[in-house]
Amino acid sequence: MARHLLTGYCLLIYAFLLLPILVVVGASFNAGAFLTFPPQGLSFRWYVVFFHNEVFLNAIKTSLWVAAVSTVISSIIGTMAAIFYVQHAGRWKESIRLAMLLPLLLPEVLTAISLLFFVYSIGMGTRTIAAMIIGHCLITLPFVFINVSAAMESYEPSWSLAAKSLGAGPLTRFRRIMLPLIKPGVIGGCLFAFIISFDTFTISFMLKNVGTATLPIQLYDYLRTNFTPEAAAVSTVSIVLTLFIVVLSEKVLGLRIHRF
Amino acid sequence: MSLRAKSLKPFALIAPAVLLLGVFLVLPYINIVVMSLRNPGSGTPYAPGFTLSNYLRLFADSFYLEQTANTLVIGFITTFVCLVLGFPVAWQLAKTQMRFRGLAYGLVLSPLLVGIVIRSYGWTILLGNNGMINRTLIGFGLIDRPLALMYNSLGIVIALVHVFLPFMILPLMSALQGIDPSIEAAARSLGAGRITAFRRIVLPLAMPGIQAGCILVFVLSLSAYVTPSLIGGLRVKTMAVSVVDALIDTFQWPFGSAIALMLSLTGAMVVMLFARLTRMKWKAN
Numbered sequence: 001m002a003r004h005l006l007t008g009y010c011l012l013i014y015a016f017l018l019l020p021i022l023v024v025v026g027a028s029f030n031a032g033a034f035l036t037f038p039p040q041g042l043s044f045r046w047y048v049v050f051f052h053n054e055v056f057l058n059a060i061k062t063s064l065w066v067a068a069v070s071t072v073i074s075s076i077i078g079t080m081a082a083i084f085y086v087q088h089a090g091r092w093k094e095s096i097r098l099a100m101l102l103p104l105l106l107p108e109v110l111t112a113i114s115l116l117f118f119v120y121s122i123g124m125g126t127r128t129i130a131a132m133i134i135g136h137c138l139i140t141l142p143f144v145f146i147n148v149s150a151a152m153e154s155y156e157p158s159w160s161l162a163a164k165s166l167g168a169g170p171l172t173r174f175r176r177i178m179l180p181l182i183k184p185g186v187i188g189g190c191l192f193a194f195i196i197s198f199d200t201f202t203i204s205f206m207l208k209n210v211g212t213a214t215l216p217i218q219l220y221d222y223l224r225t226n227f228t229p230e231a232a233a234v235s236t237v238s239i240v241l242t243l244f245i246v247v248l249s250e251k252v253l254g255l256r257i258h259r260f
Numbered sequence: 261m262s263l264r265a266k267s268l269k270p271f272a273l274i275a276p277a278v279l280l281l282g283v284f285l286v287l288p289y290i291n292i293v294v295m296s297l298r299n300p301g302s303g304t305p306y307a308p309g310f311t312l313s314n315y316l317r318l319f320a321d322s323f324y325l326e327q328t329a330n331t332l333v334i335g336f337i338t339t340f341v342c343l344v345l346g347f348p349v350a351w352q353l354a355k356t357q358m359r360f361r362g363l364a365y366g367l368v369l370s371p372l373l374v375g376i377v378i379r380s381y382g383w384t385i386l387l388g389n390n391g392m393i394n395r396t397l398i399g400f401g402l403i404d405r406p407l408a409l410m411y412n413s414l415g416i417v418i419a420l421v422h423v424f425l426p427f428m429i430l431p432l433m434s435a436l437q438g439i440d441p442s443i444e445a446a447a448r449s450l451g452a453g454r455i456t457a458f459r460r461i462v463l464p465l466a467m468p469g470i471q472a473g474c475i476l477v478f479v480l481s482l483s484a485y486v487t488p489s490l491i492g493g494l495r496v497k498t499m500a501v502s503v504v505d506a507l508i509d510t511f512q513w514p515f516g517s518a519i520a521l522m523l524s525l526t527g528a529m530v531v532m533l534f535a536r537l538t539r540m541k542w543k544a545n
Contacts, residue, residue, distance in 0.1 A: 010352050014367045020382025077276045084273035107483035109500050110524050114288035199375035201486050216377045235378040242373050
């Protein structure tokens with residue numbers, strides 16, 4: 001009896017978690033001009049509107065580009081730091097872990113504002129997309145670090161040593177021995193980094209400029225003044241893109257995300 | 261290779277991370293503290309010279325004090341509701357052998373894959389005066405006029421609970437998983453009832469997870485911007501929304517910095533107080 005009650009309760013919570021997402025997806029197929037419930041028939045018209053809207057298409061391109069570049073940068077920096085953390089940090093281990101997780105522990109809104117003032121005070125400004133990419137690297141770095149250092153914990157330093165005794169140089173040792181063994185952690189980290197960057201709002205909102213708005217920013221701007229289901233169509237495409245990336249990395253690259 | 265060069269080599273691994281965090285995180289934080297002490301400018305973001313007036317203005321203005329209180333209350337309620345709603349789910353995920361455990365775990369994680377703007381947008385469709393919930397209730401004749409679910413603190417709390425619930429469930433789950441079932445069984449065999457065993461054994465052992473989840477959700481809900489902005493509209497503003505308004509709409513950099521720092525400091529103080537209180541309480545038991 002108690003067990004069934006618990007299961008029923010959990011199902012309610014899962015429904016609660018999925019509800020707003022399903023509502024958005026459902027609203028995108030609404031034939032009417034406004035978000036009404038029950039919907040006035042099914043239609044793809046808002047997808048057609050969206051695929052002709054340069055503003056949203058450019059925003060998607062910007063988002064994908066920023067996410068790709070910052071994932072590459074933060075995965076390299078984060079992987080190097082994770083190797084150092086597990087193999088060489090010694091008594092500095094705890095401090096390094098704390099420092100690497102700092103962007104996650106500090107309130108994002110404060111980090112975003114601090115970075116905005118800083119890029120202006122050093123004369124960099126937000127004219128180029130560089131400031132936004134730096135911001136995205138900061139907030140994605142902890143996710144790469146968590147995933148790669150978890151994979152590194154089960155890596156035996158003696159494996160590198162064996163390769164070294166057989167004459168492999170440092171780069172070969174990394175490429176042929178270490179990287180294949182910690183690959184799941186690296187891919188998991190990259191995936192997290194990409195999705196966080198693709199979806200993040202506050203950092204992009206503070207560091208955006210004309211022409212560098214990412215999809216979440218564009219969507220937010222649109223939602224403040226418009227109530228058509230076009231936003232729902234855009235959101236649905238964004239959800240499908242994210243799912244596609246997750247499934248792709250799971251099926252093609254054989255990913256195992258590090259669980260909390 | 262000399263011995264010295266060899267011992268320095270590993271540091272090249274950590275150097276890029278130190279550089280990135282040092283230049284683009286630590287320096288900006290020092291910079292914002294300095295900024296909050298600058299004179300407000302007219303026409304420019306700030307003027308030369310230093311002052312404490314930004315902080316004094318914050319404490320003198322009842323509008324901002326009220327807003328701080330409101331933001332903290334929203335944070336407390338969100339955290340508490342997440343804990344109460346999330347605990348049974350974490351319990352089921354951690355303790356029971358069910359067939360669809362993988363699927364259930366995926367369901368808890370899946371909202372995290374969807375951007376916060378989209379999830380908040382979903383709530384505006386649900387909660388609005390013309391939204392799904394009100395229309396359904398009116399359609400069934402349960403209410404005559406739409407309930408005020410949006411543009412108030414209630415709507416913000418509902419949406420924030422949804423956005424941050426996974427961050428509560430995950431740490432709770434890993435804490436509960438770490439508890440050896442035989443300890444609870446031992447307590448029961450020594451005559452403890454179900455409730456006593458839970459209160460005296462399980463709860464203290466799950467405390468690190470409860471602490472981590474509560475701190476995470478509280479901090480995240482204090483600094484949330486999108487959800488309060490879309491759900492609260494112009495009527496209800498939290499601190500984070502005011503901060504961004506002060507910076508983007510009115511270019512008051514020094515004052516905006518002061519609000520942002522006060523908000524973060526207040527949050528940090530509450531977190532430290534909470535950590536200390538919960539630890540002491542469970543030690544005393």
